[in-house]
Amino acid sequence: MHTIIERVTQDIVARSTKRRQAYLARMQAQADKGISRGNLSCSNLAHAVAPFAASEKQSLLDTQRANIGIVTAYNDMLSAHQPYQHYPEQIRQLLFAHGHSAQVAGGVPAMCDGITQGQDGMELSLFSRDLIAMATALSLSHNTFDGTLLLGICDKIAPGQLIGALSFGHLPTAFVPSGPMGTGVSNSEKARVRQEFAAGRTGKTELLNMECGAYHSAGTCTFYGTANTNQLVFEAMGLMLPGSAFVPPNSELRQKLTDKISLHLTTITRQGAQYRPLSQVMDENAIVNGLVALLASGGSTNHTLHLLAVAQAAGFTVTWEDIDALSDAVPLIVNIYPNGPDDINEFQASGGVPAFLTRLHELDLLHMDATPMYGTMHDYLNIPSLDTHGELVYTPAKVPDTSVVIARSATPFSTNGGIKVMHGNLGKGIMKVSALAPENKIVRAPVRVFATQEEVQTAFERGELNRDVVVVLRFNGPAMNGMPELHKLMPILGKLMSDGLKVALVTDGRLSGASGKVPAVIHVTPEAKTGGAIAKIQDEDDVELNGETGELQVFADLDNRPCAPTPELSYHEGLGRELFQMFRNQVSSADTGASVFFQGGDE
Structure with missing residues (x-):
């Protein structure tokens, strides 16, 4: 392990002692109450299972079987979230067939910064993260679940879901990605047309045609913005299946990965053989791995807010100074737009997150003793595919010699991190x-x-x-x-x-x-x-x-x-902005995560 990585990790642990102990004590107290459905009254349970068929009710009422809560950010305006429309039914059918159950615990709002940029609604964007955290907690508050699947990808949505889920950190939790859209208009052409429009040398029709060619189908936008940074960083933190972040929507491999994560979660609930709650996964090693991945990939600056807020939700105090110190040790080894000309699909073709993590492991920049929600961190160096029988298999990731988006370990794109x-x-x-x-x-x-x-x-x-x-x-x-x-x-x-x-x-x-x-x-x-x-x-x-x-x-x-x-x-009137005055009054500074929940420091 690189000495600076180790030192920053220990600094985080030292300054977070009281907060982390309090968080773990709270999670343990919730876990000690046992399987949640076992504590509900008959009337409570009847309400919880009322819409299900008789055979399905038996699974839901049997506390020896796992009931998974799905928190979904589905809507059909966000391209990245549109594929989630059919995920709950796929998950439910699979788990009922294996003797378990799943329910949509609730939905959370999902706004798109690409739609609201430059508009009044953008003033609610950052606050939506903490609102989503509250909506996630409210969804899980029925207290009938043994694990949580989070269906969310984009900018404030996935961090907000994670913050909310951490209040239920006694439950095993995983993200279920949906993947990026195919490559459309090149990034250089996008930049050219936008600048020509800004200069008045091209019209709105040409600009709109270009934009619709760039953002053209279901899936995340293909540039390396906050949405795709969420996916890369959360995979590096062990919060989803290895290699699952950037598999295309609606592909057979994507469906197999969704099945696998759903079944796997039932094995790490209290009813399973290897109980692994979110509070155990989200430790200091996972957080530092996420920060390293952010810097080494040149990820979104929004994560200098989000990762601080996520860390606080898990009982840790992370600072910008930690990020700065890590940046001196972590080289930039990914070159995706806006850092380079290629997009996330080219990154995936070069081995994706498993190849990226393999490079970081070679440089001793990862805590390989972190506890991901699936297997060990060594499993996250493998990439998924389908064999000749259509079955999911994992093989060691390898960066192609021709790759221009993931650097060879000896020749990084920059000796320092991207932030x-x-x-x-x-x-x-x-x-x-x-x-x-x-x-x-x-x-x-x-x-x-x-x-x-x-x-x-x-x-x-x-x-x-x-x-x-x-x-x-x-x-x-x-x-x-x-x-x-x-x-x-x-x-x-x-x-x-x-x-x-x-x-x-x-x-x-x-x-x-x-x-x-x-x-x-x-x-x-x-x-x-x-x-x-x-x-x-x-x-x-x-x-x-x-x-x-x-x-x-x-x-x-x-x-x-x-x-x-x-x-x-x-600023404070119209489009619902008047409802968020309490957020503006309460929000912390940017260097403590711009959160309405946490004010920084050890508490």
Whole structure:
């Protein structure tokens, strides 16, 4: 084990002692109550089994047989979640045939950042994670289940389901993926058309045709954004079957994997031979493996929020400083868009997550003694396929010699991880460096300050940004407006960069998980709404962001400056935003996970 990996792991354990002990004690107390259905009254049980046929009721009422709760994020607007429509019936039929049972415990909301980007609804996106956690807990609160299958993939949905399931950590739990859509329009062509549209050189019809060609069928979007980062990281943490993250939807292999995970879960319930609850799987080793996988793959910066919140739900305190320390030890060994030209399907063709984990294992960067929900971590170095009889088999993963998306262990794409923690007199922030050209990792330029994306767009259209510039977009943090993704900025800033200008972004808001070509320090904390230094910066101040050293500096005396007044904007009304004021009042800072449940520190 690499010494830095070991040290960071021990640091997490040491600072989390009280919180982790309290969490495990709570889970043990729930487990000690025994099989949950055995504690229900006859009336309770009758309600729980009422809609089932007589033969199925016998399985549900028999506490020696496992009853699996399904928490589904199905809807037919999200391409990644549309395949989940028929999963519950497939799982139910399979388990009833094997003497067990399954029920849909509940559904959780599932919003798509791709649909809400640049729209008012995006201001609810981050908060949806914690709402989904609550909905997951509410779904499981009927307390009739012996294990949990989570049907969820995308940005805030899967982390939210995991946070909620961790409140029921005495139950074995697994994610059931659905897989990515096929490759459509190339990523370079997408970027070209979007920039041409931003510059006014192409029309909406051409843009819409391109977008519909890129997002064209069921499955996750093919770029390496937050949804696919969820899948890669959660597989590395042992929360799903080995090699299952990126198998295409509706394929025979995908159906076999769904069957296998469903049956496997019954073997690790209290009724099975190898009880393995989620609280045991989600230990410090799994969390650090997830952080290593995030960095080594150049994954979404959104996980600098989500993994901190997930860790807290499991009783651990993880910090941005942990991520920064790991980044010094973890090389970048994956090259998927936006870090490179190829997409997630090419990654899967190169061996997928098992090949990726094999590389990390060769570099001594994984806790191979972690306890995944299936087998051991060595099983996660194998890739699934179907034999000539259509049966599921696993074989050791091997990266093809021709692969351009998974690096050979001796020649990483970068010696450092894909995410850098930035520090300086503007506060702390996150910078995704994996997709940056070397000449764009350091930018120093005068500032233009804005409060909304629309203000930036107007300045761009007027030609006011046709110079070297650091765009500062503030009052977009979690306490202000829920930290929406600033999707409108990327075509604008990308166009300025393509014109040869030195351009960067500094913001207390978020960017899309697929962003990264534009040098940007995001999630800046303290945010402007709570009096952070970013609220004191002014037009024409000189700012430098250095993605090599991690420095974020404004060359001005901020000590005697007042904070800019909070702008009078209609962030809190319309499209349901008025219902989320309690979230804005309660949310923690970005560097503690931007959570309404946890405030950071050992408790």
